[in-house]
Every structure is written in structure tokens, then in C-alpha cells.
Amino acid sequence: MPADVEIRLTFVTTIRSVLLSFASTVGLALTYLAAGASFDRIRFGNPIDGWPLIGLLAGPVLAGLASWLLMVRWPGQLATLEMGKRDQILRAVLATTGARRSAQWTGKTVSTATDGVERFANYQVTFVGPMIAAMTSPVLVIAIIGFVIDWTSALWLLAAVPVIPLVIGGFQGAFRRVSTKYRAAARRLAGKYLDSIQGLMTLRSLSAGRRAGDQLAHEAENVRRHVMRLLAGNQLVLFVSDAAFSLGMITVAVCLAISRGAHGHITPGAAVALVLLSTLLLEPLDRIGQFFYIGMGGMAAKREIKAFVDDSPAGPVNAGRPGHHVAADPAPPAGPRDGPVIELKGVRAGYESDSDSSDGRRYTEVLRGIDLRIGQGEHVAIVGPSGGGKSTLLAVIQGIVTPTAGSVLVAGTALDEAYEGWPAQQCAVVAQTTYLFTGSLAHNLRIAAPAASDDDLRAALEAANLGELTGLPEGLETQVGERGLSLSGGQAQRVAIARAILKDAPILLLDEPTSHVDLASERSILDALARLGAGRTVISVTHRARTARAADRLLELRDGRLLPISASTYGQCGTEAAK
């Protein structure tokens, strides 16, 4: 949601709240004045008639109508605001590089996009406007008292009114840390909870379920403690403000009524109306109860959403890198051209991770000056120690990880100048594991090529050595993913190859696609990959000597740098899995 829409919505909400609150205040004021006037008439033996009667009837109706209008419009505005914020967060998520993605980050995202957005919208729609209205309506009440009853009493009461917002402002400063800590604890719990669900099978196989449960209970207890602190603060403030202000304000009003009435400045009826009207000056106090739970929580959520969105490199791949121009329009498709298809010069890249204990972030550099030139149709294999940065290098080529220095050219176009989706369009990837979405096999394949026909899908499955799936009773409509047929690791990898075939990109990136499969599956996958790689530029990250030797060129990634090695040296030196 663009900021101006948010500002407009808040502005409209506030104006509406102020108007409706004024209508409600006038309604109640009319009732109290009518009650006072009636009191005078009763004293003189007259029945209740004329404007006091109209006031007594119309006042509550007006007040009730205004309050009702205030209530009925909220749900729609809440939904609009929540939808807009979630859309903004989703865009930020999609623009976030792989460098940030971790279980902690995912948990934070879920917590911010659900509970955080709800709290923010609730705060923005049901709190900000009514709070401003509540703060301004006493001025209206004072004016009514001044005009209708007595200016001296009005001025005395006016002196007490500014104390309430001042006190609320003071409490806000004192309790801001409490609500920020509560939101942080809630985010941490969401992250751990999600982490445990994602790693459920691992936890079970390691008999670590109970320990993980204890940790979750510990985090939940932490959240409970912070909520209790917030509520305790709320109760304390309610007690202090109610005791001091309600009593103080009513006492002042009663003293004024008695003193002004005794000296004949106001009638007994006006004195009664003055005391009744002074209760309307306590309207801001009613809001203090909401202040901590909705107000403080909403403000913390607002800061959190802003930090989340500001923190994500929304927009083009390299947005935020100083001095880099980003093309607004798609660059031309890569045709056969002279020069390298992939070129990296002096590329440095790494990861920032949220530090658990402090506010700061830790940066670890993984690639420390990569130079690489790959020509059209060339097949390059990259080997190296585990954790050396091979997957990171592929992520840089795909534009998922943005280098901190150096330049990257993909399919003949520098990423600095390409639009956001360019590298993803040019590369088909088969990674170590494949994610299958819940849905049909066809749905899972069309993610790569939405316009593909059923025949295209079947042909891709055949070419990926996965023809057996088309023979299932429901064929392409067979449900796979979490709630459907569970495919084996090898079959899932071949679904990824079928996706790559359908995508038909000029560059093929293979990140150890056979590392988690058995020998029979490996043969089948390598065979399908050989067909897929023909005529394409291929980078394959591997630990297998056979795959490495089959490449045109072999490079080793070690200590953040790429060095050429000969296939014979690789086999003999025995890099750990080079068998």
C-alpha cells in the first residue's frame, strides 16, 4: 500500500472520528443540559416540556447513532489497511535476497505479516482517530459550558484538561520499551515454532522432540511474562489516572457548581448540568485503557513493519548499490552473441545474519574476488570443500545474492543494467533438493512454463526419465506435495529437470542434483541432464569426479577464490567425495 493511501485513510478516519465524537458529545451535552433545565422547571412546578424534552429525546438518539456509525465502518477499513500492508510485506519478501532467508527471518516475516499487521491496522483504524477525537472533544464541552452555563466555570475546567494528554505522553515514553520487548519475544516464538514444524522429522529422528518442546515452552513463557508486564503497566496507569483525574475533575466541577450557584451566578439546574457535563471531560481517560494494549502494541508493530519493509531491497536486483543504473524496461532476450555468456569480475559477496543476542548484524564474506568467464555452450564444473561458497556463486549468477563488489554479466547483459527478473529468466536451476507445491503434477510443472500444453508436460516428463508418472491413474492431475503423493527424492529431482526442460533457458545451473539420490536414480538423472545440457551453457557444482571430468573445464572454489584445476589432478588428489 503506497504511503499516501495510508495517510489518506488515517486522515479520513480521524476526521470522521472527530465529527462523530463531536456529534456524540453534543448529543450527551444536550441531554445533560435538558436534564438541568428540566430540574429548574420541576422546581417551579412545570411539567417537562419544550426544548428540554426534545433535548432529552434527541440527545441520546444522536449520541447512539454517532457511536454506531463509528463501529460499523471499522471492519471494512481494517480489512483494506491489512490487505495493503500484507501486500507491501509480500513485495518486500519477494525482493529479499537469499542472504536474509533463514528460519529466524521466516518466523519474523510470519509474525510481522499476521499478528503485526493486525495490531497495526487495529491501532491505525480504531485508535488513532478516536484518540485524537477524545483529546479534542473536551474543548467542545468547555465551549458548551461557557456559552450555555457560565464562562468562569468553563475557564476553571479548561485549566485541568491539558494535564491528561501530558500524562499520557509521559506514560508512553516510560512503557515504550515494554511493548517493543513484547513484540520481539512474540517474533522469536513465531520463528522457533516455525523452525520446529519445518524440522519436525529431523527432531523426531534425533529423539529431540521433548527438548524442542521445552524450548518452545520457554519462549512462550517469555512472551507471557512480557504480556503480563504490559498489562500490569496498563492496570497501574488506569488506576492512577482514574483515581486522580475522575475524582479530581468531578470534585472541581461540584465545587464550582456549589460556589457559582450559591452566589446566584447560575441556576440550580445549570449547576446540575455543569456537574453532568464535566463527566464528558473524562472521555480521554476512557481511552487510556486502550492506550497500552492497542496503542503501544500498534506503535511497536508499525515500527516493526516499517523496519522490515525498509530493510528489504525492494525493486530491481541491484537497487541500493551506489552508482548503479537499473533499467526500467526488460533488456533484449539473449540470442547467440559474441563474448562470454557469463562473466564475473572481482566479485565479492557474503551474508548478513541477525545476531540473536544483540541488535547488530554479523557479516560473513564467502566470495572474495571471483573472476570467471564462460562462453556460449561451454560446460564448466565447480568443485571445492563443503561450505566453500559454490551455491553462493550460483546464487550470485541468479541475482539472488547481490555482490558487495565487482560486476556480474549474465546472458550477455550486466546485472547492474538488467531488470529484476532478467537473471532468473536466463537460468534454469536443478538444485540439491526440489520443493513440490501442494497441488497437481501439472500445477507443479506449469510453475516453470504457465502456457505449456498437456502434451508439452508429458514430453518434458518423458525427457526427464519420469514417464512413469504419466501412467498413474490420474496422470498429470495426480496430487503431489504435502497433501498428495509423496514422490521419492530421485523423482522430485526429475520433476525439477522437467521444469528446466519446460523453462528452456539458455543457461543451466546444476547444484549437486544427485547428492541425495541412490545410484539407479543418479544414472537416470545424469542421463536426463546430459540431454537437457546439450547446446546450453552449463555450470555444474559437484562433488562427483565423474561429473567433474565430463565437463569442458574444471574449477575449484577454495578460500573464496576460483582456480582452474585439471581433471586428472582432481581425481588423484581425492577431494573428499571425488570418487
Ligand SMILES: Nc1ncnc2c1ncn2[C@@H]1O[C@H](COP(=O)(O)OP(=O)(O)OP(=O)(O)O)[C@@H](O)[C@H]1O
Ligand atoms: N542464507 C544464508 N545466510 C547466512 N549464511 C549462509 C547462507 N547460505 C550460506 N551461508 C554460509 O555461506 C557459506 C557458503 O555456503 P554455500 O552453501 O555457498 O557453500 P557450498 O560450497 O555450496 O557448500 P556445500 O558443498 O556443502 O553445499 C557457508 O559457511 C554457509 O554457512
